[in-house]
Amino acid sequence: MATNFQPSNIIEVGIGSGSKALGTLHANSDTWDFLQVTDFNIEAASAPLEIAPNKSGLLGQLASQGHHRPDTQMYEVTLTMRGTATAVLKSCLALFGDGASEASLTPASNTNDNSSTAMKHGGTNVNAVTLLFENAGADATALDVSMVGCFATSMTMRQDVGTNGGEMVVETTFVTGYRPVQSAYAAPNSKVLDTGAPKNIFGLTANTLGGETLILNSWEINISRPLVRVHYQDTTDYHPYGYVQTGPYEVTGTLVAKRDDEIHDLDAGIAGDSTGIILALAQGSDFIIDCQKVMIDNSKPEMGDFMLQSIPFRAFAASETAEIIGITIA
């Protein structure tokens, strides 16, 4: 009888990054950032079960009807992190290939292999990351869980005066078509502990939409994209041939602001004039979110002790090379 058990609060989450053949584990000599993760889920090698049709006349299912489908599996992990510069930039790296401030998303952004037009198994790729969950292995000696070839499919940044002391929260979803591995991973040579201070809504100094200054109660911005695996190479590991992005990046969000004269001045955009306006949120020069072409999507007043205006929006690019969203963070 096994006597080991797994306290969940001793698990540390690291992100390994740097140019690597897609599908390869980042080595312990690579860059390993240990972020301020507050919540996460974890994956293990698994497979969905498909059931073939039942023969007429039988009222039970036969074992021969059961087929595991590891070839279709995409493993998905969502990390909730305190909103530091590293949390934001590592997410941007794996989501749209820009891990250096100003992280800039344009219609030309991608996470393809270096100087390539595809995300192909074995291709040199600087955007894919390895997720390492130290102390998450179920085995008494295979202590860690690692997930290689991870890309992000979604990233949400949010701040709210009513939660987390106003701190920014970053929630990023990573996916991989490679099976998670349990092993005793040799500890990274140097763990880069993320000791940065999270950005805070109370630190925002200038928030404007269409040139109107907003007093924000909360805001959130989501950047997402669809990503699928390409088939499987063999029936030993079921490695994918790579990944394909099947749709565009979408940037959406919601501002919740005090309903006042400035909101009234946004009437044209709220009523709907199909015209992009500028959204700018700034904490001095340390944190700037810049969307040059935002359209408001069905904004409504909200009742409360005092009235608020909920302003859902979508960000666009002005041209094929222009920026959809720029995130300056230090």
Added chain:
Amino acid sequence: MKYIAKESYKKLSDDKNFYAFGSAAKHNRLMSGLAIEVTNVPKELKSHLQSAEIKKVKKEDK
């Protein structure tokens, strides 16, 4: 600040260009002749980039 690539940037290997600094996107834009906005330029790349900021022209007195 905004920067564009000098010719010398385009000759850098992947372990020395923006790939090495975690930004394939910036590398791709520079190689396409487009400008990038950079908060802190890595010191190894400073000599390979040039400012793309619009210079203010001083009005000359007549």
